Each structure stands twice: as C-alpha cells, then as structure tokens.
Amino acid sequence: MSLQTFTNEVLPLKDKLYRFALRIVKDSPEAEDIVQEIMIKVWDKREDWSSWSSLEAMCMTMTRNLAIDRTRSKHRKVTDLPEGYDMVADSATPEQAASSKDMMNHIRHIIDQLPEKQKSIIQLRDVEGYTYKEIAELLEIPLSQVKVGVHRARLFLKNELIKSSEYGRS
DSSP: OOHHHIIIIIGGGHHHHHHHHHHHHOOHHHHHHHHHHHHHHHHHTGGGGGGOSOHHHHHHHHHHHHHHHHHHSTTOOOOOOOTTTTOOOTTSOHHHHHHHHHHHHHHHHHHHTSOHHHHHHHIIIIISOOOHHHHHHHHTOOHHHHHHHHHHHHHHHHHHHHHHHHTTOO
16 A cells, blocks of 8 residues: 555544543553554555555554553553643633533543443544444444443443532532
8 A cells, every 4th residue: 555545544543543542541642652653553564454444443443452551561650631632612711611621520530430441432432423333343342332331331421420410419
C-alpha cells in the first residue's frame, strides 16, 4: 500500500486513537506514545492492509491492546485527563462552567469505577460514537455482550448520579 493511503485513511484516526488510549492509560504523554507506536506498527504492516477487513478497526484494536499492556506494566504512572479535554462553551457563565466541570469530573470518577471492558465499551459508544457492531468487531466480543455492557455501564452511571444527587436530602 502507499503513503497516500496511510495519509488519507490512517493519519486522520490519530485523535480518535489518542482519546481511546487516554481513556485506558489516563496519562496524556503515555497515550501519545501509544498512538505514535501504533502509527509505526501500521506503517510497518502496510503489506497486510489488504487482508484486514477494516483499517480503522485494526488500528483501534491495536491501540486497545497496547494501552492495556501498558496499564498492566509495573512502572505505570496514574494521572488525570488533561485540562481542556472537555471544555465548556465560551458563552457559559462562570457558575455554569464550574458546575459543568464538577459534573464531568464526577462522571469521569464514576466511569473509572467500571470494569475495564465496560469502560472501553462506553468510551467507544458514547464518546467516539461507534455502532454496536463496530464495537463488537473492535473488541472481538459478541454483539449481545456489547449491548449488555452499554446497558450495565449506563445503568451504573445513572444510579451513581442519582445517589450523589440525593445525598444530603431528607
């Protein structure tokens, strides 16, 4: 395959791959390293591209696997998502901006409590906008498991948000 194919089909995926890796490793420089390494691996495997059913699916799968490998390593540093990752609209009042930021931090904290597979599923579905079928292919799990994972993750998130909003009320 050619440089043009790489430029047109693989390079545009880098932001998506970064967000996906960041969700797993929770470290911006580490996520950047993972994406860089994936880009090199994909380029090195350019002769195999024609045998892949989806270039994007293969990139996402490779990113997921490498990110999980990195989180399992003994020397992993844990940090939070970078500031500005989920910026509030410029037209928001300071109170709205603070409230929105607090809510995003709370939601992030709740999502971090999910099992790894549900975290990946909810990231791909609700953040990246993948279809259930695409998620099943990326994570190499049955479609029914994706649907159950999304349902359980959303239900957990909903229940935790309700609990926290009712806390302190009589």
